[in-house]
Amino acid sequence: MGKKVEILNHLLVESYAAEGKSLARVNGKVIFIEQVVPGDVVNVKLTKNKKDWAEGKLLSVEKFSDQRVEPFCMHFGVCGGCQWQMLPYEKQLSYKEQQVKDNLSRIGKLSLPPSNPIIGASKTRYYRNKIEYTFNNKRYLLPGELGDPTVSGDENVAGYHAKGFFDKVVDIHTCYLQEEPTNFLRKSIKDFALNNGYTFYDIRKHDGFMRNLQVRLCRTGELMVNMVFGYEDEQKRLALLNFIQQQFPAVTTLLYTINRKWNDSMNDLSPEVFSGKGHVIEKLEDFQFKIGPKSFFQTNTEQAEVLYKITRQFAELSGNEIVYDLYCGTGSIGIFLSKQARKVIGVEAIAEAVDDAKENAALNQIPHAEFFLGDVVEVCNDEFFQLNGKPDVIVTDPPRAGMHEKLVRKILEIEAPVVVYVSCNPATQARDLNLLSEKYAVTKIQPVDMFPHTHHIENIVQLRLK
Secondary structure, eight states: OOOOOOEEEEEEOOEEEETTEEEEEETTEEEEEESOOTTOEEEEEEEEEOSSEEEEEEEEEEEOOTTOOOOSOTTTTTSSOOTTTTSOHHHHHHHHHHHHHHIIIIISOOOOOOOOOOBOOSOSSSOOSEEEEEEESOBOOOGGGTTOTTOOSOOOEEEEEOTTOSSOEEEOSOOSSSOTTHHHHHHHHHHHHHHTTOOBOBTTTTBOSEEEEEEEEOTTSOEEEEEEESSOOHHHHHHHHHHHHHHOTTOSEEEEEEOOSSSOOOTTOOOEEEESOSOEEEEETTEEEEEOTTOOOOSOHHHHHHHHHHHHHHHTOOSOOEEEEETOTTSHHHHHHGGGOSEEEEEESOHHHHHHHHHHHHHTTOTTEEEEESOHHHHSSHHHHHHHOOOSEEEEOOOTTOOOHHHHHHHHHHTOSEEEEEESOHHHHHHHHHHHTTTEEEEEEEEEOOSTTSSOOEEEEEEEEO
């Protein structure tokens, strides 16, 4: 016999939990539910059931919360992005701020100073500088289309992967994440491909010509487009690239990439320049940053500037300090702090990012910034610190997984007077702060919202040696 399906009805969603989930309670047991907001009364099917907690899948909403607003995007709830459009932005910020406090206190078990109010984004639409679209020959069917014999999922589409489906794509009409010409560009390329009989990528069969479209739009006005093909067909490729160049003169750099792999990662691919200089220039304050098709750069330029300003404030530099920028990427934080530092040392594991960081330092005429390639845990040893000088300030901006415990131990050993920890995951940040509390006290906290209408949150913490 199959496992019994347990349905819970008439649940009142009480509060926001974390990572896009809210919670209800049944006889003291916590039920985590996605796609709901506090105040909703819902019916759910349990998908995971433990002794003290469970996870439930939303079946229906009996009564909508007064907190809800009408989502502005026709694709809301389908494409997997912008999960919080049904919440007023002020509520989103409130829940994100609470998430930071809960993580730092519950996971970090820290004695905390008062947290500064979260800094929201001035633009809650069209805030992304980079977008990647997927071409696919399988369209995700909407709930109302399932079982309809007149509707087929075998359709060439261009958009985003449907949440939970690696092989189906939502055909996007209008996306509100990036300024035009992004939507017009995507639809024009799709129409050109359809009109000329180009095949669209089939993820399961690993076949098809049209694969991905990457668009980066800078506040400088420069626009970079990288067209990714599943295989080389020079005649078709040239026809499409010439079409883009003729129809979209605003594109300052046009590239193409042949990707014959099973995955979409760009790390081991070689984009080729079709026209333009092969990169774009972005600005933060009066600093310039060269960004190539494989470069990492914060995807919300305006909020990145806010994030880096707070980081610089928390570093409290006088001009005499040696600053270590760990997980430095393309050097953006270190360069942003460079005018107030005596020396900047950056460490990054991705070779292309280190090359970009060196170029960016030269572009901004910063001779006192040096960047080193390697795993932060391996590079930052005693010999490295002796060679480059003991840090007065350490800035660390690790990936979502947080810092390796070996690096945390090394920071404790080095005893820099100030550490500024920039995090895109307050949960792993809290874990690391708990370890650092052996010698450091948290002295300042500043959440920053980089991604409106999502549950993602950045948080900056200043630590001082006890």
